Amino acid sequence: MSSSTAAAPQGFDNHIAGRMHAAASGETFESFNPVTGALWGRFARSGAEDADRAVKAAQSAFDGPWAKLSPTRRGRLLMKWGELISAHAEEIARVETQQNGKLYAEMFAQAKAALEWLYYFGGLADKVEGAVIPLERPSVLNYTLPEPLGVVAVLTPWNSPTFLTVMSVAPALAAGNTVVIKPSEVTSASILRLAQLADEAGFPPGVVNVITGDRVAGEALVDHPGVAKVSFTGGDAAGRAIASRAGQRLVGCLLELGGKSPNIVFADANLDQAEAGVLAGIFAAAGQTCVAGSRAYVHRDVYGELKDRLTARAQKLVVGDPMLATTQMGPVATRAQLAKDQQMVERAVAEGAQLLCGGTRMRLPQHPDGFFFAPTILGVEGRDNYISHNEVFGPVLGLTPFDDEDEVVALANGTRFGLAAGVWTRDLARAHRMARRLQAGTVWINMYRALAFNSPFGGYKESGLGRQNGIESIRQYLQTKSVWCELSEEIQDPFVLKT
Known part of the structure; x- marks a missing residue:
C-alpha cells in the first residue's frame, strides 16, 4: 500500500x-499530498454567506428535530455514528495520510478510537x-x-483530524447542541x-454541518451571532485571536492550543524506557502533535549516554511513505x-545550539518533492535559546542537561505553555512531587x-x-437555569426580596 500512486x-x-x-462565491482552494508534493484535491472556499447558511441549518x-429527541436517543445516535466511523476506519485513515502525511497506522488507530469516545459520550x-437546592424556606x-x-x-486542526474533531464534537452533541465544523x-x-456518516447514522439534517475554507470561513463562524460557543484546537496565536473576536460577543471558547512540552529524565530512570519514550514523544508523529515532547531535560549524570543513544537512534529512523x-x-x-x-533550526544554531543530527530537508529517491524533514536533535544549554520557548511542530528535539530537581522545574515551567510533561524516574516520591510542581494540564510518569x-x-497558561x-x-457545553417555585398560598410583599 503506497500513497505515491497518482x-x-x-x-x-x-x-x-x-x-x-458549493461555496456561494464558487471559489475553491487546493490541497497537496505531502509525500509526493502533488495536487490532491479541490475544496469549497467558504465565506460569510456559507457560514450563515450552515449556522441557520444548525439552529x-x-x-426542531434535535430538541425533540430524548437524551437517550441522542446518545444512541452518537454510538451508531462511532460504529460507522470504526467500520470505515481504513478509508478515513488512507484519506488523512494522503492529506497530512502522518503514519497510516496512527491515523487508522485514531479513527478506530473514535468509537470509544462516541460510546462514552453517547x-x-x-x-x-x-x-x-435546599433552602431555608420550606415552601x-x-x-x-x-x-x-x-x-x-468547532474549528479543528490538520494533525489528527478525525480524532480531534470527535473529541470536540462528541461532548457538544451529547449535551444537546448542534455543530458547524470548519476543518483545517x-x-x-x-x-x-x-458528516456523511453522521447522516447515515440517522442524525437529523443540520445537526452536523461542515464548511471548508481558510481563515475567512473560520472568522465568519466565530463572528456569527447565531454561534453560542466556539471550540478551537490549534496554535496559540490563532487561539488568542479567536478568543478576542468571540469575546466581543461575550461568547465562551474552549481552546486547546500549542505546547512546548518537557520530557524530564532523572539519573535513576530506566534509560531504555526513557530513550523509547523521548523518541516516541517527538518523532512518532514527526513532531506534529500539540503534546510533542520537544524539550528533553536529562540529568547531567546520564546526559552524555542518553544523548549518544538518542542521536544514534534518530539517525536510524525509517523516514518515508507513511x-x-x-x-x-x-x-x-x-x-x-x-x-x-x-528556519527554526537555523536560528537555534545561530543562538548557540549544537546540531547533533538532522537539521535539513530530506530528498528521498522515491519522493524527491515530498515534504520530508530529517529527525533533528539539538544540544541546547541554558534556557535562553528561542527554540526552547517556541513551538516548532516538527521533528525537532532540544536536549538540555540539568543538575537538580529545582533547576529542572524552573526550566520546564519557564515557557508560556503548559499542555503536557513527562517524568522518567524510579523514585515514587519524586514522581508525584514533580507532578504537583509542573505547570501542565497532563503529566505522564514513565x-x-x-x-x-x-x-x-x-x-x-497559554496552552488553552x-x-x-x-x-x-460535557459541562462546558451546558448552561444552568435556576427554577424557583412557591408551593404555598402565601401572599408575598412585592417590595421585599425573599432570601
Whole structure:
C-alpha cells in the first residue's frame, strides 16, 4: 500500500443540512499530498454567506428535530455514528495520510478510537442531571436545569483530524447542541466524510454541518451571532485571536492550543524506557502533535549516554511513505511547515545550539518533492535559546542537561505553555512531587502521549482554556437555569426580596 500512486484531483463541497453545497462565491482552494508534493484535491472556499447558511441549518435542527429527541436517543445516535466511523476506519485513515502525511497506522488507530469516545459520550448524554437546592424556606422548591447552548462552532486542526474533531464534537452533541465544523484546509476531506456518516447514522439534517475554507470561513463562524460557543484546537496565536473576536460577543471558547512540552529524565530512570519514550514523544508523529515532547531535560549524570543513544537512534529512523508499515516517520504536512522547521533550526544554531543530527530537508529517491524533514536533535544549554520557548511542530528535539530537581522545574515551567510533561524516574516520591510542581494540564510518569475518553485533557497558561474528555467536557457545553417555585398560598410583599 503506497500513497505515491497518482490520481486525478478530487472535488469536495460543503456539507450543510445533509446536502452538498458549493461555496456561494464558487471559489475553491487546493490541497497537496505531502509525500509526493502533488495536487490532491479541490475544496469549497467558504465565506460569510456559507457560514450563515450552515449556522441557520444548525439552529433549525437545534430548535426542531434535535430538541425533540430524548437524551437517550441522542446518545444512541452518537454510538451508531462511532460504529460507522470504526467500520470505515481504513478509508478515513488512507484519506488523512494522503492529506497530512502522518503514519497510516496512527491515523487508522485514531479513527478506530473514535468509537470509544462516541460510546462514552453517547452513554453520558442521559446522565446530565440537575439538582434540588435546599433552602431555608420550606415552601419554596428550587431546582436547576442544565440546558444546551445552541449552535457550537468547532474549528479543528490538520494533525489528527478525525480524532480531534470527535473529541470536540462528541461532548457538544451529547449535551444537546448542534455543530458547524470548519476543518483545517489541509485535511478537510475526512471531516466531510464524518458528516456523511453522521447522516447515515440517522442524525437529523443540520445537526452536523461542515464548511471548508481558510481563515475567512473560520472568522465568519466565530463572528456569527447565531454561534453560542466556539471550540478551537490549534496554535496559540490563532487561539488568542479567536478568543478576542468571540469575546466581543461575550461568547465562551474552549481552546486547546500549542505546547512546548518537557520530557524530564532523572539519573535513576530506566534509560531504555526513557530513550523509547523521548523518541516516541517527538518523532512518532514527526513532531506534529500539540503534546510533542520537544524539550528533553536529562540529568547531567546520564546526559552524555542518553544523548549518544538518542542521536544514534534518530539517525536510524525509517523516514518515508507513511502508508508503508515499515515507515517510522513520514513527512511534515505542508511546504510552509517544512520551511518553518528549517528556519527554526537555523536560528537555534545561530543562538548557540549544537546540531547533533538532522537539521535539513530530506530528498528521498522515491519522493524527491515530498515534504520530508530529517529527525533533528539539538544540544541546547541554558534556557535562553528561542527554540526552547517556541513551538516548532516538527521533528525537532532540544536536549538540555540539568543538575537538580529545582533547576529542572524552573526550566520546564519557564515557557508560556503548559499542555503536557513527562517524568522518567524510579523514585515514587519524586514522581508525584514533580507532578504537583509542573505547570501542565497532563503529566505522564514513565510513559508519554496517552489519552483516554474519560480523563480530562487541556492546558495551563497559554496552552488553552477548558478541558476536553471526561465529565468535565460535557459541562462546558451546558448552561444552568435556576427554577424557583412557591408551593404555598402565601401572599408575598412585592417590595421585599425573599432570601
